[in-house]
Amino acid sequence: xxxxxxxxxxxxxxxxxxxxxxxxxxxxxxMADRIGVQRRWHQxxxxxxxxxxxxxxxxxxxxxxxxxxITWRQAGLMTIRRRVTGALGKPEDAQAWxxxxxxxxxxxxxx
Numbered sequence: 353x354x355x356x357x358x359x360x361x362x363x364x365x366x367x368x369x370x371x372x373x374x375x376x377x378x379x380x381x382x383m384a385d386r387i388g389v390q391r392r393w394h395q396x397x398x399x400x401x402x403x404x405x406x407x408x409x410x411x412x413x414x415x416x417x418x419x420x421x422i423t424w425r426q427a428g429l430m431t432i433r434r435r436v437t438g439a440l441g442k443p444e445d446a447q448a449w450x451x452x453x454x455x456x457x458x459x460x461x462x463x
Contacts, residue, residue: 353376353379354379354420354440355373355374355383355414355418355419355420356372356374356419356420356421356422356430356440356443357370357411357419357420358370358371358373358421358422358423358424359421359422359424360424360427367408368407368408369405369406369407370408370411370424371403371404371405371424371427372384372389372403372404372405372406372410372411372414373402373427373430373431373440374440375434375439375440377394377396380404381394383414383419386413387406387410387413387414387417388410389404389406389410393405393406401434401435403431423443426443426446429446429447429449429450430443430446432450432453433446433449436453
């Protein structure tokens with residue numbers, strides 16, 4: 353199991369934020385605890401897919417603690433996969449998986 357941080361750069365007041373995601377909330381919360389992010393910043397279902405928006409200083413701490421750096425696009429594609437399968441999968445095959453999934457859905461609709 354792995355925790356991931358993306359390369360999004362969103363302004364939030366004076367801070368610049370990115371996303372932190374993981375396959376399980378247990379993993380995600382463990383990393384948040386390790387890098388000093390309060391649980392109240394967890395964004396959770398049903399309103400959001402489970403993740404934290406973290407400042408770049410916390411991102412650096414997460415990477416130092418073993419989080420894997422991914423792109424913002426990969427984070428989005430991996431989140432789609434988790435909605436369907438329950439797991440994020442690997443960032444390097446996220447685009448191919450989503451393309452295949454969408455193809456299967458289209459075939460089912462066309463049948």
